[in-house]
Amino acid sequence: MKKIINQPSDVVNEMLQGMATAHPELLERFSDSQVIHRKADTPDVVGIVSGGGSGHEPSHAGFVGEGMLSAAVCGEVFTSPTPDQILTAIKASDNGKGVFLVIKNYTGDVMNFEMAQELAEAEGIETSSIVVNDDIAIEDSTFTAGKRGVAGTVLMHKIIGYYAKEGKNLDELTEIANKVNDNLNTIGLALTAATVPEVGKPGFDIEDDAFEYGIGIHGEPGYKREKIKPAKEMAKELVSQLKATYNWEAGDSFVVLVNSMGGTPLMELYIFWNDVQQLLADEGIDVKWVKVGELMTSIEMQGLSLTLLKVEDNEWVDALKAPVDVLAW
Template sequence: MKKIINQPTDVVNEMIEGIGFVHSDLLERLDGYDVLVRKAEKKGRVGLISGGGSGHEPSHAGFVGEGMLSAAVCGAVFTSPTPDQILEAIKAADEGAGVFMVIKNYSGDIMNFEMAQELAELEGIEVASVVVDDDVAVEDSLYTQGRRGVAGTLFVHKILGHAAREGKSLSDIKALADDLVKNIKTIGLALSGATVPEVGKPGFVLADDEFEYGVGIHGEPGYRKEKMQPSKELAKELVDKLLVDFEVTEDQEFALLINGLGATPLMEQYVFAHDVANLLADKGIKVVYKKLGNYMTAIDMAGLSLTLMKLEADWLEALNSPVNTPAW
């Protein structure tokens, strides 16, 4: 294992310190906790928090700031944050109008965020949440009941962040979130496994000429291994899988996210984007919002994911609204 770290046991703590140092104009570490909170002035709006295991950077800390998350909770690598950490994030995010939690569909995350919600409500803070389950690759996978929550979570952060900034109520944001998650679908592929620092070796190994469709962001198994193929063939598989889950009408508009998993160069992501664009154009799919880059990674996994979101009224405006965060 070759990594630019000190002791593997110190990785998360030192990463959080580094984020706080580099982006000290936007966020700060909550003293004594693995929580990063935004420095923006509190204005009595709904607070928005998210988080999960570390190793997915820039998710979620990179989206803390004005217009998106109020706070992010950083668990151990690929491990849910504990209820006490989440509770402190809720308290730090509270501006008096309640706090909304965006949770990815993993059993540990759901259990610990719900426990933190109960504790916060005992302290008089109103809390609501949504569970993001955008990964169409597999059902009832390792760590989940139903579909996993992956890169489509970022669209939820962005649109809910806009709603909170606009002064929407907690109940309004809950209704919006429930509508959002039904319209976001993601699927990915991996060329190599991720190496957790404290483990020291990849979670799975693929042959030099092999890749796997549908691998999760923690290295959960996908649905098919194959010999390596040209980008246009990979794009066709992912696009076809996503469109099965959508009912596309002639005037329907979509947002698209191509997300690198950590070790795939931008050159390759843009080649893939070119192929996706041609496929969607051939199918008459109208893409009005596009984003590409490393946003929801899996440490050093080689691979990428493709997200499509079917847009409803005002969602495009929310996606385009300016924010001040480290990574958006």
């Protein structure tokens, strides 16, 4: 294992400290916690909290700030944060209007966030939540009951953050989040595995000339392994899976996210998007907005994911385009 770290057990602590000290005007780290909070006062609106295991940077702390998250809870690498850490983030984000939680569908995350909600409610803080389950590759994989929550979670952060800033209440945010979740789907692929620092070796074995469709962000298995092939063939497979899920028609409107899993450079992401956009054009799909970049990673995994959000409300596009003050959008 070759990584630029000190002790593997100190990775998350030192990362969070470095993030906070590099951006003191924007972020603060609560002492003795793994919570990153927006430095500015929480406005008189619903607070938005998300989080999960570390190793997916810039998710989730990179999206803390005006217009997106009030706070992010950062568990150990690929490990859910604890209920007390989540409660710390909830209490810090409440300004009397309650707190909305964006949770990825992993068993540990769901359990611990729900426990934190119960603790918050006992202290008089109103909460609501959405469990994002956008990964269409497989169901009931390692870590998960049902579909996994992956890169589409970032689009949820952005849209819900926009509506919270606009003054929507908890009930309204819950309704919007459910509609977004129903129209949000992702599928990915991996060329290499990630190495968790405290494990010291890749999470799975994959041949040098192979890649796997449908891999999860913690290295969970996908649904098919093949020999390496041109980007346009990979794009065709992922688009065909999304087409089958949506059963779309010509003229349907979507937004698109092409996301790096951590080790895939922008050069390759843009090549992949170039192939995807041609496939979508051939289908008569109206692409309203596109984002290409590194938003929900799996440490240094080489690979990518393709997220589509069917636009049921044009204001969702406005929400995605709205300016924010965060590190990573």
